[in-house]
Amino acid sequence: MARAIHVFRTPDRFIAGTVGEPGDRVFYLQAVHESRVVSVLLEKQQVQILADRMGLLLEEVQRRFGTVIPDDPQVDVSPLVTPIEAEFRVGTMGLGWDADAGSVVVELLAVTDTELDESVVLDDTEEGPDAVRVFLTPVQAREFAARSELVVSAGRAPCPLCGEPIGADGHICVRTNGYLRTPGFDPAAWFGEEES
Structure with missing residues (x-):
């Protein structure tokens, strides 16, 4: 069966969120464009790592390319779009910079039992795990990182x-x-x- 790759080139929202009480929360990432919504399930540590690495990537992009990165982003505090139906649980995450589009590229790949070849990440090959690929402006990326920090720190x-x-x-x-x-x-x- 061919893999499904959900691509969001101009998302309205890309956010981390949770369902449940602190100590018993389930973490999701959700990409939204108009009426299209894709949610994936992941661990709290994965949200933290993605937010941290995104911050480091933005600093490097600003240093190398002179791209203006906002210091005080507007944080989207609205809840996840419901009902939440996870497409898959995230296993591997990819993060990069598309200089031509001026976008941060996030790729989330489903957990798989087979060993994953790195060439599958950020690629459209027919074989491999299902994926969600999101292109974010630097402003959206900073907003995602800021919200993710709030979501992670809102626990116990x-x-x-x-x-x-x-x-x-x-x-x-x-x-x-x-x-x-x-x-x-x-x-x-x-x-x-x-x-x-």
Whole structure:
């Protein structure tokens, strides 16, 4: 069966979003152009990596090509378009700069059991995993990175001792020899330190 490649050359939106409560969130990327919507499922870490790498790519594009990149982008805070039906779970991600179009190119490829040849990324070959390819202006890319940072950081607060996320019921903290930590835990009181 031939692979499906969903291409968005001029998307109205390309955003990261979640469904669910912190600690139990499902992460999606969604590309929208007029009435066409494609959503893919991925991990929180993949969203963070894509946002970080996009920021680095934009810095390099600005340095090498003099492309103007906005410092304070408008962040799209609207929710994902519903109903959300994921096309696939993201396995491999590709990121590049199309100098001719002046666009950041994002490619998201479906998880596959077979080893992936790098030549499949950002290519229209007949064989390979399904993909979503999105072309973003530098402004859209900066907006995507800014929103992604907000989405990732909106999860559970980290434990001040071990850095692991604290759930609604607390968590088992390795720094307190496994005692259950509750969300309102004060490490200064635990260790007898005086607050300054």
